[in-house]
Amino acid sequence: MAITANHMMKVTTMRANVLDGNTFRSPAIHKANIHSMAIDTAASNTARSAPIGLFDSGVGGLSVYLHLAQQLPNERYIYYADTLNVPYGNRDSEDIEALTLKAIEWLYQQGCKLIVIACNSASAYALDTARKCYPQLPIVGLVPALKPAVLASKSGHVAVLATKATLNGSLLNDVIASFANPNSTVVTKYFDPQLVPWVEAGMPVEDETAQRLRQQLRAFANEGIDQLVLGCTHYPFFKSFLLDEIAQQQLSIQVVDSGQAIAERVKQLLVANQMSATLDNETSTQDLSTINKTNVDIKLPLTFHATKYSDRLSALIERLLGKETVLQYYPE
Structure with a gap:
């Protein structure tokens, strides 16, 4: 299926003021802590209006997002790009797992109802661990088609x-x-x-x-x-x-490529768990504030967060998603 981006969308690119890519707890401590937080925040992540989270080491996962947006246009999406540490392919398994768990924790704290690990390398080494840490959260990983x-x-x-x-x-x-x-x-x-x-x-x-x-x-x-x-x-x-x-x-x-199959799997999970967004996808500001834990604007169709920001990244996102893409930035 050809990937197209001929529809108007808004993209929010955040500067890396939320995460410090150079600091991270040990994987063992991290797993225990995020499991506790997952239990505490589970209820707020089940609303139909909650966003879908996507994670990749860079912009590659946007290819999956385009398939998702085509099949599930009423959903909202939060995209996490670990541009500070891209690429993952040459890293060892423990490093990939730690970085992936950090990204999933961040997405979960934004109130995501489902997370797609839109990175084959991260899926290969962290999918099983992520599912154990968040047993109540649907997490979709990628396997080459x-x-x-x-x-x-x-x-x-x-x-x-x-x-x-x-x-x-x-x-x-x-x-x-x-x-x-x-x-x-x-x-x-x-x-x-x-x-x-x-x-x-x-x-x-x-x-x-x-x-x-x-x-x-x-x-x-x-x-x-x-x-x-x-x-x-x-x-x-x-x-x-x-x-x-x-x-x-x-x-x-x-x-x-596997993008279409991933989008179909996400759609199946949303329907099975009764979490699909409503047709009009209208949600009050109060409802959104109970889902969202930070200043990420999840009212937009797509919110793009990068752990390292650059003007080149903005140009690349605009090129990949189409000239009609509107980029918005949060100040440092």
């Missing part, structure tokens, strides 16, 4: 383009062992550490990273790969680049 790629493959050879953390994580490798192998499908893993920085930089087509992608597509085709899975939420933003190159080079490769 390997199953549909295996089912669609005619050659029996697919590739997963992802970060090192995702490729080494148990979520992906469990799917390979339980689904790809029994279906006699070969899975090639590919990692380029410059892909996430390339997206964060605006994806200049003359960059060396773009040239490597062109070459890698030819290499995949020569190996008989006919399905390419985008295993990082940053990657759908260059899906059109890949499709254009595949067409120009006349390659028999299909590109698969």
